Amino acid sequence: GYAYAVDGDVYYRARKFKHYGQLSGQSIDDLEVGASEHVSADEVNKKADPMDFALWKAAKPGEISWDSPWGAGRPGWHIECSVMSTKYLADTIDIHAGGQDLEFPHHENEIAQSEAATGKKFVNYWMHNGFVTIGKDNEKMSKSLHNFITVHDIIKHVDPQVLRFFMATTQYRRPIQYSEDNLVDAQNNLAHIQTAFNNLEYRKNDATDGDDATVTNQLATFRSSFIEAMDDDINVQNGIAVVYELVKFANRYTEKKTVAKDAIENIQKLLKELLLIFGVKLTTTGQIDDETIKQLIAKRDEARRQKNFALSDQIRDDLKDQGIIIEDTPQGTRYRKE
Template identity: 60%
Template sequence: MIKIYNTMTRQKEEFKPIEAGKVRMYVCGPTVYNYIHIGNARSTIAFDTIRRYFEYRGFTVNYVSNFTDVDDKIIRAAKELGVTAPEVAERFIHAFEEDTNALNVEPATLHPRVMDHIPDIIDFISVLVAKGFAYEANGDVYYRTRKFENYGKLSDQSIDELEVGASQRTGAEQDVKEDPLDFALWKSAKPEEIAWDSPWGLGRPGWHIECSVMATKHLGDTIDIHGGGQDLEFPHHENEIAQSEAKTGHTFANYWMHNGYVTIGEDDEKMSKSLGNFVTVHDLIQKVDPQVLRFFMATTQYRRPIRYSEATLKDAANNLQRLKTASENANFRLTTAQATLPTDTAKLAELAELENRFVTEMDDDFNAANGVTVLYELAKWLNTYTEQSEVSKAVLDAATEKLHAWLAVFGIYFISNELLDEDIEKLISERIEARQNKDFARSDEIRDQLKEQGIILEDTAQGTRWRREA
């Protein structure tokens, strides 16, 4: 039974999908005006891992994650680069796809874009205007926040508390609003900015409206899960609820999930572009194995903050190597394994117990930190088993199947070590022969030669095996 911490209720709840065996899930995607930093990647990886675990548990996941391809930041970037806003968006959508592919993030079922949904957005706003939840002012359209009952329920804020902060804002926009709390659904066009015709004149959508439109269009008026970064809880997700529920009259999302920040430095400062303390995925994966970065982020419980540093990345690399070594040990022993052994039933029962524990931990709000602990125990179990004089192919097959299935939940795949250069294969064979002939000088020479090529040899009771250097 999967339990989810629901931000709306501030407690863990049993997950009950709208449709049995299926998950309708919307996750806010990036505003594509620059390369994503690892704080952005944290959300992408966290919800990809959640999606993968749902699939591991037998659910079919309809996973929608948008691209915001028209926005003030994109317009500014276009002016700075001397290109159009669509060209900026296209460039950084492509960059996002390259970077997340390197991190083994599965593409969403659908990646809708704002510019492809302008007619839908205009229709959605028109309904809100007709219902009295929105009004036009000088070509802009604003949402009447006070008209929506319980505004602030997601972020647990009262309308009066919010009014204090909103009343301190200044500017031309504030002057035309009926209330300082009202927010823009449609923005009138400025000279030389990208714009579309609408009942209120040339303009473009506000930020919040796009997700309401794309989520309800592609997943229905009520969805199972809405996810995103902790920083989106207010005002973005709060405004999505107000817009969507005012239009449809139905609960927008049954479960709200928010991932924690990535922090950096001794003061655990939140990583963000606005603070200028960010590290882009594009740059980092030129220096660090993308699988290490993926493992580092996927194995922390999604609601917890992640402290980024070279030391924490190194720890992740070492832990990942432990798992890879266990996989290689199992693959090596398969060559000498027997079909079955009398101990198979007991060993398979031990594996089943480990699987029960893995599921129990991950069912508890996708607790990846506890789940990966069980994964380490499976690796240790495998290492101990493969050191026995006799091993069963049936047991090894079952254990490695679990190992790789659990690794896949965290987005990790190991490349088979069977792809050796013919020259390296010959050197390994030659070294085995040299050892048999007690030509230890030649044996050591070959070992050193292979080490220079990143091939580490290990002499075991079952023969010589190899692995790639981490």
């Protein structure tokens, strides 16, 4: 069989599973001894092969334990996930996600033990996400390093929509670099999209009835390009690039002398549809809170110091479109609401 018992422990014969290492692209002969889990010297001596991993561990004094055919003990950390998957989902599940650090050994072991037990393919698609990093050295954010910040704390000063946009517009396999600057960039980008949406709303007042065939055709192209990007391993970078192109198209259209009401509504509809895929809702009012305004002003001040006047002007214009007037004074930048 695939498993064997030694002194109340139960181990899995990794070499017997012919596909072991396939997920992570590793050969079992090249794997480091003991890499499959943290093991003691005593445990290595118990194993028939150093690459074997524990399915069941004999109880130690003071540990929680359950009775089993091999005596009191507890499940290994790999088998727990296989049991939950097959109990609550199915023998074969469509999508299994997890951090990149779990690809080996955890997910390799899940596959080996699940397929040995059921005789069926365990997972159709694996999705291994990158880490959230923080600090100038881009350390992995984790509780053990005490370098984490909670969502609850972030949304005390950042609009939850902005946080969602920031997180969702990074491809899942890539690391997400958390920083105040990156959050401000996300605020600015989202404000730019909202401004375009608002400008479309304003033009409804003087729009003519009917549609515009050119707009209809272009929107179909945008939608097709977005779907193609997202079908490519959820390539949100290319997907959001399509959204930005759509925003440029919307801005050019609102600058035309004559616009069609149906065309405007169709552009708005597509913008809302695509942003909703990222979990972000565009609003007709485009209201903006004071904290967001202050952070955008800080971003504008930094752009001016770096002589990036294009970005500075863009932020000023975006805020103006949302009813926020920027005033540069000897005492610093001030703002007021129209």
